[in-house]
Amino acid sequence: MKGTEAFKEIIPLLKGEPVVHANGYICRESFQQQDREANFYMIGSMGLASSIGLGVALCQPDKKVIVFDGDGNVLMSMGTLAMIAATAPKNMVHIVFDNQVYESTGSQKSLSGTIPLEEVAKSSGYPMAFRVTKKEEIKPAFKKLMDGKGPGFLLIKVEPDFDPKTGRVTHTPEEIKTRFMNSMGAG
Amino acid sequence: MLSSQSFIDRLTDNGFNFFTGVPCSLLSGLIACLEESGEAPYIPAVREDAAVGLCAGAYMAGSLPVLLMQNSGLGYCLNAFTSLNLIYKIPTLVIMSWRGCGGKDAPEHIIMGEINEDLLKTAGMDFAVLTPENHQDVLQQAMLKIKEGLPFTLLVKKGIFDERH
Numbered sequence: 580m581k582g583t584e585a586f587k588e589i590i591p592l593l594k595g596e597p598v599v600h601a602n603g604y605i606c607r608e609s610f611q612q613q614d615r616e617a618n619f620y621m622i623g624s625m626g627l628a629s630s631i632g633l634g635v636a637l638c639q640p641d642k643k644v645i646v647f648d649g650d651g652n653v654l655m656s657m658g659t660l661a662m663i664a665a666t667a668p669k670n671m672v673h674i675v676f677d678n679q680v681y682e683s684t685g686s687q688k689s690l691s692g693t694i695p696l697e698e699v700a701k702s703s704g705y706p707m708a709f710r711v712t713k714k715e716e717i718k719p720a721f722k723k724l725m726d727g728k729g730p731g732f733l734l735i736k737v738e739p740d741f742d743p744k745t746g747r748v749t750h751t752p753e754e755i756k757t758r759f760m761n762s763m764g765a766g
Numbered sequence: 767m768l769s770s771q772s773f774i775d776r777l778t779d780n781g782f783n784f785f786t787g788v789p790c791s792l793l794s795g796l797i798a799c800l801e802e803s804g805e806a807p808y809i810p811a812v813r814e815d816a817a818v819g820l821c822a823g824a825y826m827a828g829s830l831p832v833l834l835m836q837n838s839g840l841g842y843c844l845n846a847f848t849s850l851n852l853i854y855k856i857p858t859l860v861i862m863s864w865r866g867c868g869g870k871d872a873p874e875h876i877i878m879g880e881i882n883e884d885l886l887k888t889a890g891m892d893f894a895v896l897t898p899e900n901h902q903d904v905l906q907q908a909m910l911k912i913k914e915g916l917p918f919t920l921l922v923k924k925g926i927f928d929e930r931h
Contacts, residue, residue: 598825623845631826634822659812662816752854
């Protein structure tokens with residue numbers, strides 16, 4: 580399955596949930612497919628999508644909070660998996676689009692081709708952690724995580740296919756923040 | 767010397783309700799008070815930049831965050847401060863211990879102790895040095911910056927707070 584196809588499967592399943600996006604391809608592809616007020620596009624600060632998502636989840640316990648992460652981001656902040664497992668927000672769903680490369684910088688290899696990140700999440704203490712490799716597995720796995728007691732982790736193995744012509748997020752960082760906060764009634 | 771508990775009370779009076787960080791002996795009294803009180807959560811962070819991210823998420827979700835850390839973690843945080851807090855205007859109160867202040871400390875703290883003010887200035891991070899005499903004023907200064915959406919750092923030298931270790 581291609582990365583863009585994985586986004587096409589998952590985006591229609593979203594309702595009003597806050598979704599924190601990791602930098603690079605994750606932000607750009609999601610923005611391109613469907614811009615949402617409740618999307619936080621993290622354009623810098625690589626590695627921190629998971630900790631930002633954790634902060635949101637802990638302070639908005641009545642909302643499902645989703646993180647769209649990448650393998651490079653997870654590998655950079657593997658310790659944050661322990662923070663998420665230790666604080667155990669039931670409402671957090673951590674989705675990783677794993678293309679095994681740093682795609683937006685020229686597809687240099689990451690380590691996730693040899694390190695199964697869903698096993699790392701499981702060992703860290705996530706009560707649910709799955710891997711999917713086929714398009715048709717995404718919807719049931721997502722449903723399971725959204726209905727279950729989190730934090731949940733879903734690794735989606737994808738092939739790199741990002742079109743570098745895909746635009747960058749056009750909102751300013753301040754606009755991104757304000758919209759995101761308003762979507763949660765925290766503005 | 768300032769009492770850790772009264773300082774924490776002052777922070778909570780000002781609306782701060784989310785605490786995280788990486789410990790330092792100079793801040794051990796403050797962290798002990800937070801751990802004992804149970805009023806506001808103190809979340810142990812694995813590294814200082816993860817704490818910056820956690821605070822950013824907490825702020826956007828409607829809380830007012832405080833990050834406690836040693837100045838040795840400043841290097842880890844510079845990318846987060848410059849490519850997250852400062853461009854999105856996400857405020858956080860940073861309470862940063864100043865190890866190596868005046869060149870008297872263990873060798874690993876000497877260089878950072880000399881440059882932490884310059885690093886903060888260069889990065890465009892506003893800060894003040896906390897003293898028992900000025901703590902009310904600098905907290906007011908911090909609140910003004912936080913209302914503008916900017917992070918603010920309070921530098922804490924040895925002996926300002928009671929230590930518990």
